[in-house]
Amino acid sequence: MAVYVYNTLTRKKEELAVGGDKVGIYVCGVTPYSDTHLGHARPSVVWDVIKKYLHYRGYQTFHVQNFTDIDDKIINRARELGMDPLALAEHYSREYLECMDSLGVARADRYPKVSEHMPDIIALIERLIERGHAYAVNGNVFYSVLSFPEYGKLSNQKIEQLQAGTRFEVDPDKRHPLDFAIWKKARPNEPAWGSPWGKGRPGWHIECSALSYKYLGSEFEFHGGGCDLIFPHHENEIAQSEGATGRPLAKYWLHNGMINFRHEKMSKSLGNIVTIKEILKTYPKELVRYFLLSSHYSSELEYHDRKLDEIGRGWQRLNDCVNTLANLTGKNEMEPQPLDGAAAALAAVVREAEARFTAAMDDDFNTALAIGVLFDLLHQVNAYVAGMDHDPSADYALYQVYRLFSRLAGDIFGIIKLDGQQAPGLSEPLLELLLELRTELRSQKQYELADRIRDRLAELNVVIEDTPQGPRWRMRT
RNA sequence: GGCGGCAUGGCCAAGUGGUAAGGCAGAGCUCUGCAAAAGCUCGAUCCCCAGUUCGAAUCUGGGUGCCGCCUCCA
Structure with a gap:
């Protein structure tokens, strides 16, 4: 039996075929500017399980997940707090990893940061310009969507239709309204890096193209992320990567559904988030994972305050x-x-x-x-x-x-x-002895004493159950 | 307006042509000093309408409702 996966790109289930010795996996990571919430945990846990399952099936994996540590939101938030943007991003990157650790998510093989890969990003932009997919104007560099005939293939849209939906006024420097910035000219008091086009910083989508290529090459197996990233983020990644290399970016595109809270997507901007730290104060990580895995990864998942109690x-x-x-x-x-x-x-x-x-x-x-x-x-x-x-x-x-x-x-x-089997302060032989004594007491109908042993053990989280085959104990989880 | 997805018993959730997995909640029973756990039994014709088919929750067409994307977002 083979593994079959639903591929957003082809809109079909396909048999997994692995090119190299390892299954290459690139999952879009977070923009670290605020607390990690349940919505971030879903793809992490899902891919954690996919990886572990693939290992069980005999595959080896190489998993890369980026941190977009340069971004408008980070800059704005840092300004509010009077902090250095990169320090802010560093803080929340660490917080994210701590949350994932506390959810039992195995670390990826690489967590590259945008700020540490400027030469790779600039090289990619130069290549795109060389190949006629991008153009520089006034310190900005834009990707030319018309230069990539397959633009829209992932989200199944046509450029004309997309254009009709454009809601914001268009930068007059753009040749086409849908062209997007891959290098942004520096504004005052922003982090900026030197480049052939002057000081500036990368656009949102370019880092994933640069980083996935650097660590996984072309045509690796899985590219993953939330379904909210299909357009424009992943569409633009394809345009950039395939425009630069002439080869497919990834073979299988997997997208997880959103977690809804109060019938809307859980997101910072909507203000309806439940943070991981908060949820783990009340519930064990295994239960959180059980919740996240209780429906198919591609489905929407509704969360509410009583949800984890219910399940x-x-x-x-x-x-x-x-x-x-x-x-x-x-x-x-x-x-x-x-x-x-x-x-x-x-x-x-x-x-x-x-x-x-x-x-x-x-x-x-x-x-x-x-x-x-x-x-x-x-x-x-x-x-x-x-x-x-x-x-x-x-x-x-x-x-x-x-x-x-x-x-x-x-x-x-x-x-x-x-690992819940360690009775605190109690060795198993001692526990067996207590159970033996209690059985003896019960046979003599000394129920008060017998119940006292049971109650006191319960205080130590040891649950006693009397069965026809004798008493059994287990740790309360 | 365009693109994508979803609609299964009170709640959650599998199931893509052959007669509805599973979980929670609920009811009854068994076991039992009590408690707890466990076991057994009980529930849906699958949003609506019209088609295709010997046969559809599953395919087609048309509705209705909800969610996501088209602006940052896992």
Whole structure:
């Protein structure tokens, strides 16, 4: 089975074909001028999962994500704060990375910054001028959309139609109203760099063309970002990169849907953001990821204040199941063992679940369907555990389930806590001893004492459950 | 005005031609000293209209509503 992805460029699902030894991935990063919010977390978590899944499938990846650290918004914000724009950008770049770390997002291989790649950007602009795709006027350099016949191919628009929609007055220096600045002449009190056209700074779209080419070359596999970037940002990137090299920029364009809050796109300018720092004060990162993966990456996702509480119960069941498994089987490596009837059936269920999970993810990274598979597995495991009449510590089938959950829900999706098994200040043998004593007390109907042990352990986040097979414990997540 | 997307049970969400995954909430039951967890059982004909087809949530046409982009934005 191959991996299939929906390509915005062709508007079709296509089989993933990898050119080099690694899957090249370029995801448009953030403009670091304010706090990181849930809308920023979606592409990050989605691509984190895509990468981890590709690794699971045997691919290697090389992932680049830029920081647009020179931009009008940064300059304006820095002016308000009386700060140096680059210092402001540096601060929020760091904040962004901290947020991603705290969400369990693996770092990209490179996080290039615009301010550190001026020579690459200037070289690209020069090349575009040489090839007749750009022209300099009065210290500005504009990209000529008419020089690129395929302009509009990503967003499926024609230049004439776009022109009709132009809402703002056009710079008289432009040859065509849709031409866009790739180098902007410096204004007073702005960060500026020397260039063949005088002091200035890069336009918004040019850095992604320069940076993706520098670190990934041409025709790398994935180019990603929010669907709000399709036009003009990605359209312009294509015009720049393909205009300069004559080769395709990327093979597959993947766009994630927006997160809505109060029925509108969550964005700083609309003022309806929920920051990552804020949300992680109340909810664990695994639950945030569970939310982000609960629908397909390309769908819109509605957030509201009670959302994570509403979905928390199902998420909790996944965690409970894994924690129970961990305690039944131990977390250590277990040697393969022959399986009897029921255990053999469970082992078959495990294999089937993995196959279904893989099939779901192979089909355009359908995380929502894959989570459904995990719940089906959970269901069968719970039924098995409930009816279990032999020694669980030797149950290799349960161990297989635990391993599968750890890999799929833990390592790849990051939606369950795998490290929540340390009872603070309690060693496991001691805990077992307490449970033994409590069982003894219960058999003597000393319920007050038995309940006290349960209550006090609950204060330590150790949950005791009495089952027909004896008491079980797990850590509360 | 142009381009793109979406509309599935109370809520969330899979499903692109063959008869509606899964989760939450709700109801009943089982287990049980209590609690908790778990198990079992119960729910939709898929926005509307007209077509194509033996057969459509899935295809076509026409509506309606919502979202995104066309200005910075993940």
